[in-house]
Amino acid sequence: MGVRVQTEDFDVGAEITAMRLSSANIGAVVSFIGQVRDLNDGDNVDSMFLEHYPGMTEKALVEIIAQAKVRWSITDALIVHRIGELKPQDQIVLVLVASAHRQEAFAACECIMDHLKTDAPFWKKEQTQHGLRWVEAKASDEDARHRWKSTTKN
Amino acid sequence: MIHLIKVFYFARLKESLNYSTEDIELPVNVKTIAQLKVHLAERGETWADLFGGQQSIRAAINHALVDNDAIINSGDEVAFFPPVTGG
Numbered sequence: 278m279g280v281r282v283q284t285e286d287f288d289v290g291a292e293i294t295a296m297r298l299s300s301a302n303i304g305a306v307v308s309f310i311g312q313v314r315d316l317n318d319g320d321n322v323d324s325m326f327l328e329h330y331p332g333m334t335e336k337a338l339v340e341i342i343a344q345a346k347v348r349w350s351i352t353d354a355l356i357v358h359r360i361g362e363l364k365p366q367d368q369i370v371l372v373l374v375a376s377a378h379r380q381e382a383f384a385a386c387e388c389i390m391d392h393l394k395t396d397a398p399f400w401k402k403e404q405t406q407h408g409l410r411w412v413e414a415k416a417s418d419e420d421a422r423h424r425w426k427s428t429t430k431n
Numbered sequence: 432m433i434h435l436i437k438v439f440y441f442a443r444l445k446e447s448l449n450y451s452t453e454d455i456e457l458p459v460n461v462k463t464i465a466q467l468k469v470h471l472a473e474r475g476e477t478w479a480d481l482f483g484g485q486q487s488i489r490a491a492i493n494h495a496l497v498d499n500d501a502i503i504n505s506g507d508e509v510a511f512f513p514p515v516t517g518g
Contacts, residue, residue: 311518327517328442330510333494358517370518390518396496398510399517400442411443414487414514 278346278354280338282329284361287371296353296375303352307382309372309390315365317412320405325412327360327369330398334358341392349385351376356389358399388425394418434505441512444488447477457503464490465499467509487514 281287289310297306315322342354353375363369372389376382401412434457445451461470468490472482482488490497491510503509 329517330439330441330491330494330512333491333510336494337496394518395515397517398441398491398512398515400513401516402442411513412516414516 278339278342280335280342280355281357282331282334282338282360283357284359286359286368287357289368289371292355292357292371292373296355296373300352300375302377303375304377305379305382306373306375307379307386308374309370309386310368311370313363313365313367313369317403317405320403320407322365323404323406324362324364325404326362326402328400328402329358329360333398337397338393341389341396344392345374345385345389348388349376349381351381351385354385354389356393358393358397360399391418391421391425395422432505436503436506437508439508439510441510443513444481444511447481457505462502463499464492464497464501464503464509467503468499468511482511488512489514 289308293306293308297303313325338356342356345351345354351374355371355373357371359369370393372386374382374386374389376385395418403410403412436455436457437452438455439452440448458470461467468482468488472479488511490501492501492503492507494508
């Protein structure tokens with residue numbers, strides 16, 4: 278289990294290999310990679326800056342993984358989130374989940390990502406052709422998070 | 432007894448206020464996040480815009496997300512910020 282908040286890029290292949298080889302009990306590794314898009318709300322995005330709340334961010338991510346572990350039988354999980362200046366097509370976030378069987382890993386990975394979207398203190402500021410602007414939170418992200426409250430584990 | 436807390440502001444709030452942190456001595460009638468927001472809104476126009484209720488503001492106490500009715504204790508680290516947009 279681990280969380281990292283960093284300005285540097287990450288190597289998806291190396292992270293997956295390290296997790297996969299950490300236990301022979303692992304039968305599935307699911308990954309989610311978030312990438313910076315060049316278009317948001319109809320405007321071209323030249324770059325973005327990611328601010329966060331040092332101290333709380335790490336704690337929030339650890340808690341998100343801990344809750345996923347209570348809900349699903351997963352062997353390992355990792356969240357890497359970048360901060361600072363990013364360009365379109367830069368990797369921004371990595372979520373890896375390992376488990377004995379794929380169903381648990383798929384579900385846990387999606388649940389972790391949905392909670393990260395609403396509970397982890399990151400804020401994006403975009404540089405567009407119209408200048409700098411803070412990205413607004415989406416109601417659809419709240420909806421995505423809430424659906425995990427009503428579905429039961431099976 | 433003096434109830435001193437540390438307050439942090441992030442993202443849009445930090446920019447509007449032009450600073451990121453301060454120590455605040457809590458008045459005796461300020462015990463919750465909601466009451467602290469009202470107290471801050473009384474500081475002036477910029478503060479009223481941010482904390483007067485028109486904007487969606489999230490709060491954390493000691494690095495945990497909390498609701499408006501959360502109790503603030505002396506020595507707490509309180510943070511105010513817009514809804515998060517990571518990932």
